[in-house]
Amino acid sequence: MQIRAEQTRKALISAAAGLIDLKGLRDTGLVEVSNAAGVSKGALYFHFSCKEGLASAVHEETHQRVRRLAERHLCGPDPDLATLARFLTQLFAELREDTTLRAGLRLESEDRAADGEGPLPLRQAWLRYLDRHFTFPGDLAALPHLLAAVTVGLEVLGRKDAHWWTEETVDGVWELLLRLVPQSPESEPADR
Numbered sequence: 794m795q796i797r798a799e800q801t802r803k804a805l806i807s808a809a810a811g812l813i814d815l816k817g818l819r820d821t822g823l824v825e826v827s828n829a830a831g832v833s834k835g836a837l838y839f840h841f842s843c844k845e846g847l848a849s850a851v852h853e854e855t856h857q858r859v860r861r862l863a864e865r866h867l868c869g870p871d872p873d874l875a876t877l878a879r880f881l882t883q884l885f886a887e888l889r890e891d892t893t894l895r896a897g898l899r900l901e902s903e904d905r906a907a908d909g910e911g912p913l914p915l916r917q918a919w920l921r922y923l924d925r926h927f928t929f930p931g932d933l934a935a936l937p938h939l940l941a942a943v944t945v946g947l948e949v950l951g952r953k954d955a956h957w958w959t960e961e962t963v964d965g966v967w968e969l970l971l972r973l974v975p976q977s978p979e980s981e982p983a984d985r
Contacts, residue, residue, distance in 0.1 A: 802840045804830040806854055809847045810896035818848050818903055848900055855897020856912050862887065872926050874974065878967035881944060885958040888951060898948060916945055933974055943970065 808830035812821040823844055827837040841847040866880035888894055901914045913921070923937035943966060951957035 798840075801830075801832055801836050802850075804832060805837055805840055805847065806850050807893065810851045810854070810893040813848070813851060813896040814892045814899060818844065818900060823847070851893060852897050852900050853912075854893050855900075856915065858887070858891065858894055858897075859884070859915055867922070874927075874967075874971055877923075877940065878964070878971065881947075881967065882960055882963045885947065885951065885963045886960060888948070889955055889958050895952070899952075902949075916941070919944060929974065936974060940970070 805826060809821065809826045812825060812829060821844070823837060823841075824834060826847065827834050830837070837847075841850065862884060863880065866883060867876060869876070888898075898915065901916065912918070920937065920941040923940050927937050927940070928934070929936050947957050947963065947966065956962060
């Protein structure tokens with residue numbers, strides 16, 4: 794029975810993610826989610842009492858997917874800009890295929906995840922990571938903010954035109970960025 798309940802819950806999250814990605818949370822209804830998941834309204838309400846609870850589950854699943862991706866690509870000692878480029882190339886490849894990842898980022902764009910509860914929104918977590926691990930002197934001090942702006946810019950642009958998420962585009966942008974800055978930060982990571 795537990796396996797079936799977990800499968801139903803996953804189906805509901807997946808269906809909700811697909812609809813949220815397509816239409817946004819406001820235009821996604823619970824009955825529509827239960828129909829898309831192929832489960833009864835009762836099964837939906839057993840797992841999620843309201844749309845906000847379902848959105849929170851999509852959001853949490855997005856965070857887990859990004860966390861797993863970051864652990865595979867960013868958890869080594871002394872990350873460098875080439876490491877970031879590989880991570881982001883993979884992130885954008887997954888955005889092309891993963892509706893849950895896109896839905897979670899859309900929820901954050903709609904300010905659904907910025908209520909002070911739960912994990913730090915992904916864009917803020919990304920800027921915090923960049924600020925902690927990449928400090929440059931002088932003219933390059935704003936580099937973490939440029940990297941965050943480029944990442945968010947590609948994410949937003951790709952939502953309307955998937956060409957922005959292609960490996961060719963992402964690699965091209967990062968190749969240009971890598972030519973503009975030293976290969977590694979000259980100072981120790983900031984303790985924030």
